[in-house]
Each structure stands twice: as C-alpha cells, then as structure tokens.
Amino acid sequence: MKKKIVGGIIAILFVSVLLQLPNNLRYKVENVFGNSHTFFYGMNLGIMINDVGGGYDEEVNLDDQANPRVDLTKYRGDKVDMFIYGRYVNSADPLLVVLNDKVLYNDHPQREMAQFYSEYYIKKHFVVNLTEALKNGRNNLLISTGKVTEKYVLDITK
Numbered sequence: 001m002k003k004k005i006v007g008g009i010i011a012i013l014f015v016s017v018l019l020q021l022p023n024n025l026r027y028k029v030e031n032v033f034g035n036s037h038t039f040f041y042g043m044n045l046g047i048m049i050n051d052v053g054g055g056y057d058e059e060v061n062l063d064d065q066a067n068p069r070v071d072l073t074k075y076r077g078d079k080v081d082m083f084i085y086g087r088y089v090n091s092a093d094p095l096l097v098v099l100n101d102k103v104l105y106n107d108h109p110q111r112e113m114a115q116f117y118s119e120y121y122i123k124k125h126f127v128v129n130l131t132e133a134l135k136n137g138r139n140n141l142l143i144s145t146g147k148v149t150e151k152y153v154l155d156i157t158k
Helices: 002-018 021-033
Strands: 039-049 058-061 069-071 080-089 095-099 102-107 110-112 123-129 137-145 148-157
Touching (some): 039 148, 080 137, 095 123, 102 123
Parallel strands (some): 069 148
Antiparallel strands (some): 039 058, 080 123, 110 123, 137 148
C-alpha cells in the first residue's frame, strides 16, 4: 500500500513539473507580493507576400522603434499579410493584442520550457495576424499581458 502511495505522489510531482505548475504558482506569488519582472522582447512585424515561402518577405524590428513606417505600395496587386511576433517572459496571464480597437488575440500563446529556479521561469512566444484590422495610415497597436503593456503606432501606406 505504501508503494502505491509513494508511486502516486512521484507521478503527481512529475506531471506537475512537466506542466510547469510550480512556475505558474511562483508567478502568482510574485505578482501579489512583488514584481514578476514581465517583459516583451524580440518584437517584430513580419510581412508575407502571396503566402509563399517559409518566412517573411520583409521584417520590421519593434524593439528599437515604437512608431515604424511601413510602405506596402511596392506590393500592389499581391496578397499581403502582416503579422506581429515576439516573445515574453514571466507571465501566466493571457496575451491581449488589440489593433485599432479590435481585439485580434486574447489567449495563452505557445509556451517554452523554463526552469523553476531561473530568473525567467515562464517563457512564451506568439505570432498574431494583423491583416484583418489593418488600415491605411495610422494604426494603434496594443499588446498586453499581466501588468505589462506595449503600445505601437504603425504608419502603414497601402
């Protein structure tokens, strides 16, 4: 009987570590009693033409500039899709992406493995299609998770 109990406890601990439940608990505690040190990084706009290829035809780095200017006139006649992609750490809350007051994404993005004792104990990455709410001219983009919000003004010329 003791072997079954010990085996069950070991199985539960293994599954909880595999699902990173201790990391989520650490985030909740740090969020209530201190600073969870959540931040975005590797933020980029990706432009894909005609859904061809395995990558983006053009990329704009948003880490260095909050108000990028993107000229899409050179792609007239082609199908153009624009995506925002990037990573963030130390947030178990859902990611919210809003473009021109339209919510495009409000969910949990894909998670990467992280160590509980590491400074960055929750790592996530995301890709969100912006095409449906994109307009010619000024576009207000808001990305938020937990207590962290990034705001960008995209100047798009179609």
